[in-house]
Amino acid sequence: MNIVLLEPEIPDNTGNIGRSCVATNTRLHLIEPLGFKLSEKRIKRAGMDYWEKLDLTVYSDLEDFYEKNPKAKEHMYFATTKAHHTYKDVLYDCDEYIMFGKESAGIPEEILAENEENCIRIPMWGDIRSLNLSNSVAIILYEALSQHGFEKMQLTGELHRLSYK
Template identity: 75%
Template sequence: MMNVVLLEPEMPSNTGNIGRTCVATQTRLHLIEPLGFKLNEKALKRAGLDYWDKLDVTVYSDYQDFLERNPDALGRMYFATTKAHKVYSDMKYETDCYLMFGKESAGIPEEILVENEDHCVRIPMWGDIRSLNLSNSVSIVLYEALRQHGFEEMELMGQLHQLHWKNK
């Protein structure tokens, strides 16, 4: 099972969208405080639709609390940042790795990135765009990690229902 880690997320709508993506991919969501919203906020639930109650989510008091409660994350955590030298699609992700994303206004603190430089990844962007939306970034990196493992246990085939139109 994959893990998405949000470090101090600020916008409930982004976190709600990410929660819905986590449910759709059977991914755990880890939220590291402080949060810029309350977990019972309407905007969070609206973005997560009726999936929020199906979400495997854990909240941590700070980054150290997260590390202490997830010792298996060490060495298997990838940090999404615009400051990385590696592109997210060039990384080889473990099936149960941790994908960390920072808060919308500032990203992941530089001291964390420096300590983990070999596991920092970036999403390529054109021009002087500062960054992508957080929920979009999570989707891009998470789906690449899942793709590398053949979308294990995920529904790969849809079904079209043939429609019959009557001539008027």
């Protein structure tokens, strides 16, 4: 899987998303401009010691991203509150790309209009504008992975029995 962040602004969100990407063996694509430096403490703190294991690529702009990832044009979903379809309406391929926009404005309207059939949303109650970016990524990413039975992921844990007196 591939998570694409278009012009992310908050380092904590990107750090959390990076950690989720490491935990799911997912590539993270960051499209500039970024609202922070990748060397910032906040991004490293949120990503913890997982950040060094992240499969990360940074692109100068959207054109650079598409040039280096030609498959993305055919395998991209766009997460937005403006979509007609929910993230559960999609059958995801293993090499899908899912784009999320910057925290303050989302994905630009012109990009959404050009890709309306591939726009997906997370249902929300009432007049809430949006969910936190890192939460949104986790919700959609784990749905996509669940459709493939969490292939090659650790599915069970082990409880260490302690004796209590």
